[in-house]
Amino acid sequence: MAPDPIDPNDIEALKRRIAELETAHPESSGSIAMGERSTRVEGPNSGSINTGTQIVINYRAATDTPLSKEAIAQRISRYLLWLQDQTASIELRGIERAGGAAVVRLPLERAYVPLHVRPMPRIEDNPIPGGHQPSHNDLKEMDGADTNTRERDIALNQVLELDNHLVIIGGPGSGKTTVLLHMAWALSSSLLNSQAEPVKSRLGLTVDPNVLPLPIFVPLASFARYRRNLPGHSEAQQRTLTHFISHHLINKEAGFDLPIDFFQRLLKDGQNVILLLDGLDEVANEDERAEVRQSVEDLVCGRKEMRVVVTCRTIAYRNGRTALGANFREITVQPLDFDQHITPMVQQAYACIHPHDAARRNDRIGDLLQGITRLEKERRARQGADTHALIDSPLMVRLLLIVHVNNRTLPDERAELFDKAINALLQVDYGHEERDISELSTDWKLYRDMAQHLALHMHQKGRDQGREMEESSLQNVLREEPEFIPHIEGFLSHARQRGSVLEEREGVYRFIHLAFQEFLVARYLHVITGGAGRDAILTYLSERLDDPWWREPILLLVGYMATNAKPANEFLNLLMHSGTAPNTRFSAAELAGTAVLEWRESGETIRGKCARRIVSLLRDRDSVRQSRPTLRARAGDTLARLDDPRFDPQRHHLPADDLLGFVHIPADPHYRIGTRKEDMERVSKATGYEVDDFEINDDPTPTPPFYIARYPVTVAQFRTFVEAAKYSLKDQDALSDPGNRPVRWISQREAQAYCNWLNSELCHSPALDQSELARLVRDGGWRIALPSELEWERAARGGQGEAIFSWGDPPDPNRGNYNETGIKDTSTVGCFPANGFGLYDMSGNVWEWTRSLWGTGWKKPEFAYPYDPGNSQRENLDAGSEVRRVVRGGSWHDLRGDARCAYRSRIRPGGRSSNLGFRVVLRSPPVESLCTLVL
Numbered sequence: 001m002a003p004d005p006i007d008p009n010d011i012e013a014l015k016r017r018i019a020e021l022e023t024a025h026p027e028s029s030g031s032i033a034m035g036e037r038s039t040r041v042e043g044p045n046s047g048s049i050n051t052g053t054q055i056v057i058n059y060r061a062a063t064d065t066p067l068s069k070e071a072i073a074q075r076i077s078r079y080l081l082w083l084q085d086q087t088a089s090i091e092l093r094g095i096e097r098a099g100g101a102a103v104v105r106l107p108l109e110r111a112y113v114p115l116h117v118r119p120m121p122r123i124e125d126n127p128i129p130g131g132h133q134p135s136h137n138d139l140k141e142m143d144g145a146d147t148n149t150r151e152r153d154i155a156l157n158q159v160l161e162l163d164n165h166l167v168i169i170g171g172p173g174s175g176k177t178t179v180l181l182h183m184a185w186a187l188s189s190s191l192l193n194s195q196a197e198p199v200k201s202r203l204g205l206t207v208d209p210n211v212l213p214l215p216i217f218v219p220l221a222s223f224a225r226y227r228r229n230l231p232g233h234s235e236a237q238q239r240t241l242t243h244f245i246s247h248h249l250i251n252k253e254a255g256f257d258l259p260i261d262f263f264q265r266l267l268k269d270g271q272n273v274i275l276l277l278d279g280l281d282e283v284a285n286e287d288e289r290a291e292v293r294q295s296v297e298d299l300v301c302g303r304k305e306m307r308v309v310v311t312c313r314t315i316a317y318r319n320g321r322t323a324l325g326a327n328f329r330e331i332t333v334q335p336l337d338f339d340q341h342i343t344p345m346v347q348q349a350y351a352c353i354h355p356h357d358a359a360r361r362n363d364r365i366g367d368l369l370q371g372i373t374r375l376e377k378e379r380r381a382r383q384g385a386d387t388h389a390l391i392d393s394p395l396m397v398r399l400l401l402i403v404h405v406n407n408r409t410l411p412d413e414r415a416e417l418f419d420k421a422i423n424a425l426l427q428v429d430y431g432h433e434e435r436d437i438s439e440l441s442t443d444w445k446l447y448r449d450m451a452q453h454l455a456l457h458m459h460q461k462g463r464d465q466g467r468e469m470e471e472s473s474l475q476n477v478l479r480e481e482p483e484f485i486p487h488i489e490g491f492l493s494h495a496r497q498r499g500s501v502l503e504e505r506e507g508v509y510r511f512i513h514l515a516f517q518e519f520l521v522a523r524y525l526h527v528i529t530g531g532a533g534r535d536a537i538l539t540y541l542s543e544r545l546d547d548p549w550w551r552e553p554i555l556l557l558v559g560y561m562a563t564n565a566k567p568a569n570e571f572l573n574l575l576m577h578s579g580t581a582p583n584t585r586f587s588a589a590e591l592a593g594t595a596v597l598e599w600r601e602s603g604e605t606i607r608g609k610c611a612r613r614i615v616s617l618l619r620d621r622d623s624v625r626q627s628r629p630t631l632r633a634r635a636g637d638t639l640a641r642l643d644d645p646r647f648d649p650q651r652h653h654l655p656a657d658d659l660l661g662f663v664h665i666p667a668d669p670h671y672r673i674g675t676r677k678e679d680m681e682r683v684s685k686a687t688g689y690e691v692d693d694f695e696i697n698d699d700p701t702p703t704p705p706f707y708i709a710r711y712p713v714t715v716a717q718f719r720t721f722v723e724a725a726k727y728s729l730k731d732q733d734a735l736s737d738p739g740n741r742p743v744r745w746i747s748q749r750e751a752q753a754y755c756n757w758l759n760s761e762l763c764h765s766p767a768l769d770q771s772e773l774a775r776l777v778r779d780g781g782w783r784i785a786l787p788s789e790l791e792w793e794r795a796a797r798g799g800q801g802e803a804i805f806s807w808g809d810p811p812d813p814n815r816g817n818y819n820e821t822g823i824k825d826t827s828t829v830g831c832f833p834a835n836g837f838g839l840y841d842m843s844g845n846v847w848e849w850t851r852s853l854w855g856t857g858w859k860k861p862e863f864a865y866p867y868d869p870g871n872s873q874r875e876n877l878d879a880g881s882e883v884r885r886v887v888r889g890g891s892w893h894d895l896r897g898d899a900r901c902a903y904r905s906r907i908r909p910g911g912r913s914s915n916l917g918f919r920v921v922l923r924s925p926p927v928e929s930l931c932t933l934v935l
Helices: 011-024 054-062 069-086 156-161 176-193 199-203 220-229 241-252 262-269 286-300 314-318 338-353 358-383 394-407 414-430 443-460 471-478 482-498 514-527 534-541 548-561 565-576 582-598 604-618 621-625 629-642 677-687 715-725 748-764 772-780 789-796
Strands: 038-041 047-050 089-093 103-107 116-119 165-170 214-219 273-278 307-313 329-333 502-505 508-511 662-665 706-709 783-785 847-855 884-888 904-907 921-923
Touching (some): 069 176, 069 214, 089 394, 103 338, 156 165, 156 199, 156 307, 165 176, 165 314, 176 273, 214 220, 241 262, 241 286, 286 307, 338 358, 338 394, 394 414, 414 443, 414 548, 443 471, 443 482, 443 548, 471 482, 482 502, 514 534, 548 565, 548 582, 565 604, 582 621, 582 629, 706 789, 715 748, 748 783, 748 847, 772 921, 789 884, 789 921, 847 904
Parallel strands (some): 165 307, 165 329, 214 273, 273 307
Antiparallel strands (some): 116 329, 783 921, 884 904
8 A cells, every 4th residue: 555645845754755765666766777877876875876868968968067967867866756656546535444544545556547538630630622621520531432530549548659749638537637647657667667667558658768758747726826926026937837847846845856947957958858737627717727728838839849748627628718729639538438447446446445355355346336337227227328327437436436435335316426425525534433433523514514615605706716715715705604613723624634525735725526516516505595495596596507617516406406306306397497598598408307317216207398398499499599509409419318309209210290300392493503603702701711613503403392301310210220120330330429419420322221211111111101201102102312412402592592501691600500600519400490491400510411423533523513403324323432422511510611502512422420411302203113122
């Protein structure tokens, strides 16, 4: 078991620890013993001192210091011993150990489990022809037959080989800090022991051990506080990250006696250093985050060889001015996998908790893993097979461990899990032996009340100011309640010495994780505010319903109330109809729906009410037009999990009307496809892009009547086909999105197979044969097919003549899901207003396959305008795989120019992409009968 950490300001204790480590590890005493050439140094710090390490050489080259190579190496060794000690273990608070220790320390060497991450490619790594698109996943890059160039998940121990400048983003408690601690530990261990291990296996670095970078771990929140406390007349140099690092490590955590300019010199050179910058999101407010982000960019500018890894919570990184520049490669932490991550985490934790009792250890491991499996299975049964896992992060695993050890069982709800974890953290001082339970002090309950009082006060300050509080302010807040006053010092002492739910850093307090703050806010609202009734809670929340900062407290509030079914149902009925403006109405309905899904005993009645409420808002044109697209998209995903009542599962998940969601488009003898020459300037002015020559057309093309689907084909509809037809789908990711989003990752061949199947079902399926659509197919010989680009464009314009977009001329990110809309993914069909024909998502969301051919080339179509419907080759479904097909409509990641009704793009029929789907038409009778299933 790793020893307790040392207060970095306790110099004497640090010296004693270094002496202990030198005794235990004489092979690295006082040295970096990594080179073949070494010099023996006698004295109290004797050891084999490497004189060839690049760290020493680079420092000596940058300064005229009188220190010898041996002296520098000796002091670097002391720094590395200190860093190795600081990063050697993971803390698991809240579990009472024999002897009264309040913290289980899991040795990092044994307990660390590499997580999975997804690297995002740089745009410059995959240049886009024409240079007009911002996304790496453009159709032009997905053009090959059956191609699939998505980034695949990799283990976190491989990321350092990807790039020198990385930013690791992930959700709360996803293990980002632990990643940096592990990097620091592995590098310091290899440097000290003159070995490629553990760096080679742990971090994937295969470089010569002599040139391994020196790890420097820095909490960015500390840098922000340092800048905040500098006097106004401070020199510009003092505000730099370089200056702070030196100040932070040399002045604050001295003990290794490095020269005052040591880190500044190495950082200036930029080589043989790896900066591990933790918690960009933990910087207190957006203005400071922007300043810190700029400081990081200033430091790395011009230093391509310097390795830098930054961590940040996803929601903070995506919002405001936090995101780092294009020279940083983005790495996203993925949810935990049960077998690869959760199981070894539990096994290794219990190996440390019960190291000498194998039978007990194995029993507890099995019980906890079975409990997690049960939790997730029941959750999927309530919320649907596609719902995300509850236990998806290392934080959730740690909470489970705390609760499981202390309670010997797991709760069924997330709020109850947090409640038990916080209680355990606060009670840990008092022991857990049966004979002691009746004698437990009541202080922990008072401390919980004090903590929740602080939590609400901090949260009320908002996302930018609500994460931390200086001690003087904290004391003032607690003095607001007379009963707290006699206990303030004990409460703060508990936080300083034991950690508990609060932690103290340099006189500033914050909750050990934002999730604890969020739960305690929820508890306050239920226990204190709720004492005046449910209306009092909703009155308090009325202006906060659409604020992401308050989302988790509201969900946890419902979960906390759900221990009593009747009050919880009554509150949810009020919540789902709350809100005075479109944004708050959508947010309230979505929050109610999500809370219902998380509540095990909610029941079908309340689920149905929540679903119908969301649908009613989506059908309210004014609510849709006046609300934020991101809120509607989130509500749509919740609607999918509630079972979207717009679609009938008994009728193949098609819309529940007589025409099965198809809309009649009347004939137009004068329709003109494409863009007229006289409209080119108008289109360019509206979109900011020039019109391609192959889009110009002044000749009318008569269009016959047809029917077209109101929505793109959804995931649920396509899944019904795959399962019913036992179709061998090449890319299973096509079925991974919520069911009411448009299906994607679909080739044209697969889209045609769906059309063939639906034709057969309309002829033979009892669930469909009474519909008007079935009669047209069965008796009239009409056929379900992919639209021609003529049919698609006629429908997209919504009867508005020469409209640029499906809604009209001006670009409007609130009317279609394209890049400027900001959703950054597909969205539930119907989240944006319908066009004049009542069709949804004709501009944006996903590109849509047509049956029209483009040709084999890229720049110039072989099938040009004017559009000749009499050319049988133009829509030849048997054309070879080398012949590109036309796709229309733009998508969630494309700029507004591609979302125009007339814009034409192209892709080979085997291509597939995260932004490519399809919708279908019902077209007039072909020559032969088409009621035969051909797959």
